[in-house]
Amino acid sequence: xxxPPKTNWQVNEIVTADDMNTIGxxxxxxxxxxxxxxxxxxxxxxxxxxSFVDVDATNFSHTITTTGGDVLIIFFATITNNLNNANMxxxxxxxxxxxxxxxxxxxxxxxxxxxxxVVSFALLKTGLSAGSHTIxxxxxxxxxxxxxxxxxxxxxxxxxxFTVREVS
Amino acid sequence: MIxxxxxxxxxxxxxxxxxxxxxxxxxxxxxxxxxxxxxxxxDDSASDAEIDTVGSILxxxxxxxxxxxxxxxxxxxxxxENDRNTNETPIDLDDFLTQPQIVRxxxxxxxxxxxxxxxxxxx
Numbered sequence: 001x002x003x004p005p006k007t008n009w010q011v012n013e014i015v016t017a018d019d020m021n022t023i024g025x026x027x028x029x030x031x032x033x034x035x036x037x038x039x040x041x042x043x044x045x046x047x048x049x050x051s052f053v054d055v056d057a058t059n060f061s062h063t064i065t066t067t068g069g070d071v072l073i074i075f076f077a078t079i080t081n082n083l084n085n086a087n088m089x090x091x092x093x094x095x096x097x098x099x100x101x102x103x104x105x106x107x108x109x110x111x112x113x114x115x116x117x118v119v120s121f122a123l124l125k126t127g128l129s130a131g132s133h134t135i136x137x138x139x140x141x142x143x144x145x146x147x148x149x150x151x152x153x154x155x156x157x158x159x160x161x162f163t164v165r166e167v168s
Numbered sequence: 169m170i171x172x173x174x175x176x177x178x179x180x181x182x183x184x185x186x187x188x189x190x191x192x193x194x195x196x197x198x199x200x201x202x203x204x205x206x207x208x209x210x211d212d213s214a215s216d217a218e219i220d221t222v223g224s225i226l227x228x229x230x231x232x233x234x235x236x237x238x239x240x241x242x243x244x245x246x247x248x249e250n251d252r253n254t255n256e257t258p259i260d261l262d263d264f265l266t267q268p269q270i271v272r273x274x275x276x277x278x279x280x281x282x283x284x285x286x287x288x289x290x291x
Contacts, residue, residue, distance in 0.1 A: 040202075040203060042203070043202055043203040044202070045200070045201065045202035045203070046181045046199075046200065046201050046202070047181075047198055047199065047200040047201075048181060048182065048185040048198040048199050048200075049197050049198025049199070049200055049209050050197065050198060051169065051197045051198070051209070053169070053171070053197070053198065053200055053207070053209050054171075054200075054207075055200075055202065056202045056203055056204045057171075057204065057207075058203075058204040059202075059203055059204060082182065140198075141198075144182075145181050145182050145185070148202075150202075150203075
């Protein structure tokens with residue numbers, strides 16, 4: 001647990017055990033920042049939703065307790081759609097609020113003739129208060145059936161990943 | 169948005185989506201499937217009766233039945249495969265030796281295009 005460090009030391013002030021423990025705990029927190037990661041490699045995901053919906057409300061969803069720092073959000077996957085020139089849009093919600101625009105954080109136009117397009121984004125979410133925050137991956141399609149390859153398609157070894165980490 | 173969740177099972181997501189839209193029309197936002205199961209996304213205006221209908225449609229869903237678009241795609245592939253089998257033998261330019269020059273030239277160009285396509289298909 002991070003504790004704001006004492007910065008008003010006075011000349012000849014005695015360092016206490018609590019002071020040293022706080023420094024030690026802060027170092028330990030910096031060594032192992034609050035992190036949540038999910039990697040899927042056994043089940044593809046599909047959607048026909050033309051509005052943003054959770055990719056997986058259980059797994060591609062992380063709840064972390066932060067100390068008020070910025071949170072880095074990372075997503076990567078290989079995707080496709082069964083229609084040619086179909087839009088695939090990805091976004092995240094932080095505490096229920098979608099972070100991107102009308103078409104999300106990223107949009108990729110894919111083709112059924114293409115095996116798969118690689119998509120990813122890294123978003124630094126600033127301005128979060130200390131406490132519990134829930135971050136979910138969302139997606140939508142412009143048409144057709146969108147697919148995140150995550151290992152179950154014949155011959156596929158793809159992994160889809162979603163990570164959040166407090167970084168400051 | 170109303171999310172109706174079901175346990176994971178095999179579905180034909182495109183066909184299920186089509187059936188849902190045929191019955192519930194603009195109430196349907198889409199269908200999602202993945203490791204945590206199946207989610208039917210409905211508009212907030214969906215009534216209780218319409219929500220119940222979703223369960224009935226899913227129970228009656230046969231993943232082996234293709235949607236209209238999937239059936240057209242399947243027919244197109246079958247036709248293409250049939251045409252490939254029927255036209256497996258390359259054009260023999262000797263068959264055109266007695267034809268007018270313009271026909272022989274067209275046959276030569278067609279044979280060339282045929283070779284290019286075979287190369288693209290790694291045949």
